[in-house]
Structure formats: structure tokens, C-alpha cells
Amino acid sequence: MLRVDSALVPYLSSQPEYRMGYQKVVATLNTGSIEEGIIVNSQLFIKEGEIPWHSLVDWNAILASASHSSLTVVRVRLIPREPETLRGVKQVALQHEKYRRLANRAMTAANSAFGSRKDQLLTESRQLEFSAKSAGAETAPITLTVVGEIFKRYSAFVNDNRVTKGKGLTKGTFATTKEDADANIKTGTDAVQRYALPNPTPASNVFTITPPQDIDLKRGTTQPANNQPGGGVEVIFVNGAPDGTVEGPKPIPDK
Amino acid sequence: MTTVHLPRTWTDHLIDLPESGMGYQKVNIVLKRGRILKDVIVLNAEEAQVPESFEPSDIVDVHLAH
Numbered sequence: 001m002l003r004v005d006s007a008l009v010p011y012l013s014s015q016p017e018y019r020m021g022y023q024k025v026v027a028t029l030n031t032g033s034i035e036e037g038i039i040v041n042s043q044l045f046i047k048e049g050e051i052p053w054h055s056l057v058d059w060n061a062i063l064a065s066a067s068h069s070s071l072t073v074v075r076v077r078l079i080p081r082e083p084e085t086l087r088g089v090k091q092v093a094l095q096h097e098k099y100r101r102l103a104n105r106a107m108t109a110a111n112s113a114f115g116s117r118k119d120q121l122l123t124e125s126r127q128l129e130f131s132a133k134s135a136g137a138e139t140a141p142i143t144l145t146v147v148g149e150i151f152k153r154y155s156a157f158v159n160d161n162r163v164t165k166g167k168g169l170t171k172g173t174f175a176t177t178k179e180d181a182d183a184n185i186k187t188g189t190d191a192v193q194r195y196a197l198p199n200p201t202p203a204s205n206v207f208t209i210t211p212p213q214d215i216d217l218k219r220g221t222t223q224p225a226n227n228q229p230g231g232g233v234e235v236i237f238v239n240g241a242p243d244g245t246v247e248g249p250k251p252i253p254d255k
Numbered sequence: 256m257t258t259v260h261l262p263r264t265w266t267d268h269l270i271d272l273p274e275s276g277m278g279y280q281k282v283n284i285v286l287k288r289g290r291i292l293k294d295v296i297v298l299n300a301e302e303a304q305v306p307e308s309f310e311p312s313d314i315v316d317v318h319l320a321h
Contacts, residue, residue: 153277153278154277154278155277155278155299156278156298156299157278157298157299159299160278160299161266161269161270161299161300161301162270162274162278162299162300170270170271171271171273172272172273172274173273173274174274174276174277174278175277176277191277195276195277196276197276197277197278197279198276198279198296198298198304199278199279199296199298203277203278222276225276234276234277236273236274
């Protein structure tokens with residue numbers, strides 16, 4: 001059992017679990033060696049074949065024991081849960097999240113409103129609650145951006161055609177989260193591998209996207225493709241991003 | 256594999272369509288005389304990676320492959 005570098009904890013905490021309570025990863029150690037295993041609670045790495053973590057009872061003792069080793073996990077690539085096991089749950093959950101959030105917002109506004117405006121907001125809230133409950137029938141897993149969320153897009157092209165003249169994004173444009181990018185992408189070649197890009201030319205031009213709140217977004221994990229491992233977080237700006245939200249490109253090393 | 260640079264009209268058409276992944280689209284290209292190039296990767300809505308070259312002016316339709 002090894003400690004996970006504390007710098008990775010916020011990233012791991014924001015990523016989906018493989019099964020309840022743990023994430024499956026390919027870990028790079030501070031020695032440069034690579035091991036496959038699981039990470040429990042974003043803190044403890046257990047190599048494949050080691051003692052089952054469920055049988056360990058004293059969490060603090062386990063962490064203390066792990067801290068005796070000079071080895072630490074400094075980088076991870078998450079192994080995504082098989083998409084067929086997630087699809088239904090994820091789509092329903094994300095649809096629910098969008099409408100639930102809008103419903104709560106309408107209810108909050110109604111609580112501080114009066115007269116016909118209050119009635120109107122209450123009706124709106126009830127309709128959104130209904131949508132939240134029935135959203136599972138829809139196929140697209142759409143959620144909303146939150147305040148302060150930042151995304152990155154990697155391209156082999158300086159003149160990326162998905163970036164509009166007004167510095168927005170066109171509909172259906174892919175990107176990744178800042179957290180995924182910061183933790184995993186140092187070079188354009190890293191981006192090709194992690195986002196399974198078909199173009200082997202390093203994607204060394206980085207665009208930074210800072211959308212406002214409530215932009216429609218699909219979130220997922222890059223599946224292996226194009227002879228690349230994938231594993232990165234990918235998002236789709238379903239209806240694009242408004243003008244003035246894209247900066248760059250800023251170059252990173254090819255290799 | 257060779258690269259064919261698409262005319263601007265087709266680039267503009269592809270920019271309006273969603274991507275298949277970061278920076279690329281997988282499309283079918285319909286050429287004159289009914290020939291169809293399937294599952295072609297187009298980078299940045301402008302560079303089509305095709306098994307053999309063709310005249311860009313022969314393109315009659317480009318649509319997303321599913």
C-alpha cells in the first residue's frame with residue numbers, strides 16, 4: 001500500500017468511482033515505475049493482488065503504515081468503469097441534476113416573491129420537478145456548468161475552426177476539464193493519448209474556456225480509440241459556448 | 256492514407272455539425288457518380304484523411320457517420 005501524493009487528492013475526489021468506494025487506476029510512482037491497482041478514498045493506492053482493502057479496519061493505521069514507504073503515487077490514469085454499466089444511471093442522474101437545480105432555483109425565488117409572481121415561480125418549479133422525475137426517458141446526458149468552472153481544449157491547429165471569431169465555441173465542441181488537464185497533460189503527445197485523438201500530430205495548442213453558469217454540457221470519459229488508451233475526462237459543449245469565453249491558444253511542448 | 260484539404264464551403268458545413276472527439280469528426284463523403292467514402296476522419300473541419308486522393312470539387316455531400 002502506498003500513499004497518493006496530496007496534490008492528486010482534489011483531482012481524484014472530483015472523478016467518478018469505478019465501483020463504490022474506490023477508483024481503478026494505472027499509477028505512476030515517484031520512481032517512474034508504473035503499477036495497476038486501486039485508490040481508496042483518494043489517498044491510498046493498493047496494488048493489484050495486495051490484501052483486500054475491505055478487510056482493513058483501522059484507516060489511520062493503514063495510512064500511517066503506507067507513509068513509512070518512500071514510494072508515492074505521483075500521477076494516475078483512471079480506468080473508466082465499463083460504459084454499459086454506467087450509461088443508464090449516468091444519463092438519468094445528469095438529467096435529473098439539471099432540472100432539479102433549475103427547480104430549486106425557481107423555488108428559492110418563489111419564497112421571496114409575492115402575488116402573481118410567486119404563483120408563476122411555484123408553477124415553474126413544479127414543472128421543472130416533473131421534468132426532473134421524467135428526464136430518464138431522454139437520451140442525452142446533459143448537465144450544466146457551474147460558476148468558475150474552467151475547461152481546456154487541445155488542438156494540433158493554431159487556427160482551431162471550432163473557436164469562433166468572437167472567441168466562443170461552436171455547437172458540439174469537445175474539451176476537457178481543467179482538473180483533468182492539469183493533472184495529466186504536460187505535452188501535446190499526452191493529449192493525443194489521453195483523449196484518444198486520431199491525429200498523431202501533438203495537440204500542443206491549448207485553449208482555455210471559461211463559460212458562464214448554466215451552459216449545457218455532456219460529461220464522460222474518453223474511451224480507447226485510434227490506437228490510443230484514452231481515459232481522460234471529456235466534455236461536449238452541446239450548444240457551444242458564448243463569445244468571449246475562449247482564450248489562447250497557448251503552446252505546450254510537443255513531447 | 257492521404258490528406259485532402261476540403262473546400263471552405265464544406266469546412267463551414269462541418270463547423271456547424273458536432274465533433275466526434277476533440278478536434279475531429281468522423282464523416283461519410285459522397286462523391287460524384289455515387290461513390291461514398293465511409294468513416295473518414297476530418298481534422299479541424301478541413302483536413303480529410305482518406306485512403307486515396309480525389310478532386311475536392313467532386314464532393315456532393317458530407318455528413319456525420321454514425
